[in-house]
Amino acid sequence: MKPNNHNNLKVLFALTLVHFTGDFYSAFTTPLFPAFMAKLNLTLAQVGLIAGVNRFLSFIVQPVAGYLADRYQGRAIILGGLLMAVVFIPLSGIAGSFGMLMLFIALGSVGSSLFHPSVAGMIPLYSGNRKGFSMSVFNTGGTLAFAVGPFFITAVVAAWGLDAMPLTMAIGLAVMAYLWVAVPSPKSEGMAALGLMGTLKKQFGTVWKSIFLIWLVMVLRAVVGQSFMTFMPVLLVSRGYSLISGGLMITLFTLAGTASGLMAGYLADRAGARPIFLVSHLLMTPALLTMLSLSGSWIYGGVLVAGFFVLATLPLGVTLAQELAPGGRSMVSSLMMGLAYGLGGAVAPVVGRLADLYSVATVLWAISFIPLVTVPLILMFPRGYQNTAVG
Structure with missing residues (x-):
């Protein structure tokens, strides 16, 4: 259809x-x-x-x-x-x-x-x-x-x-x-007669490199987002904030991402997904570092700004991948959302262990630089919602 x-x-x-x-x-x-x-x-x-x-x-x-x-x-x-x-x-x-x-x-x-x-x-x-x-x-x-x-x-x-x-x-x-x-x-999508490998070949074909790049960026974004949502409340409590403040942090982070996701989708329909990815990931690192440096009531403003950039591109990765592989919309959705989310969450024990060794603040500071690693990958994305493969 x-x-x-x-x-x-x-x-x-x-x-x-x-x-x-x-x-x-x-x-x-x-x-x-x-x-x-x-x-x-x-x-x-x-x-x-x-x-x-x-x-x-x-x-x-x-x-x-x-x-x-x-x-x-x-x-x-x-x-x-x-x-x-x-x-x-x-x-x-x-x-x-x-x-x-x-x-x-x-x-x-x-x-x-x-x-x-x-x-x-x-x-x-x-x-x-x-x-x-x-x-x-x-x-x-x-x-x-x-x-x-x-x-x-x-x-x-x-x-x-x-x-x-x-x-x-x-x-x-x-x-x-x-x-x-x-x-x-x-x-x-008319693939009932195909096996798993035949289905994957028909769905992804020559665009598999593009799909993989988008997926890799989505995984790294998930590592950043889930690490901060899991351990930022712990950091706040260790700095003297209440448990309620930690819960409020998650809510503000998520609501800011809701607003940015809507804005990103609206702009991507006009300018393409790649520029939105670039702006979001370039500004993500300074937003996260600023949040970590704030104290008092200012921290809540920092949380809003950080959540705005961290969660903005979640729907765009799904949409871009679906355009590249329209015959496998459900499969690519699961890769960009479920699989990326699962792998992002799977590193939580590693992040926690590192936090035990070096402190939560130090580990979150280091994780803040991951978005910059994704920038060269984003530059290899297709320019918009186009069926264009990475060469």
């Missing part, structure tokens, strides 16, 4: 709502770790294992889901995956053991990973000539969910306890009743 020249706002809204709803429930787990620890007497090692399994599943499941979505029609991957997130993550509140908690969170994580490639792959089909902006709006659904979800679930648990979490399923199930009507079936 080829994209239209006109966008379909109803479908775009429904796909963005899928993204928001799934990520809304996915955002429940991390802020509740202290409550799970108190209820089940978990160790920090067990908490780390849960977080690691969550990231590992997003690393493994999304490319597989993207591969299947490009080969077969049907909404089972989308709605079935969303249903798993809506049901199993709230059930974690009534888990009576570490094993049961791990099972519920793992199943919910698999569900969240399943629907992402399919819905992201459908965005270009209904966005007309506004592909960059439409992908940015879609991405906003996820970033807003990760900003709102923690506040919502911590308020619920603070008021009624972990046992009340299953009641939150009602919200997601009500949304799914609407999505059952509004979400169209994805269209197969």
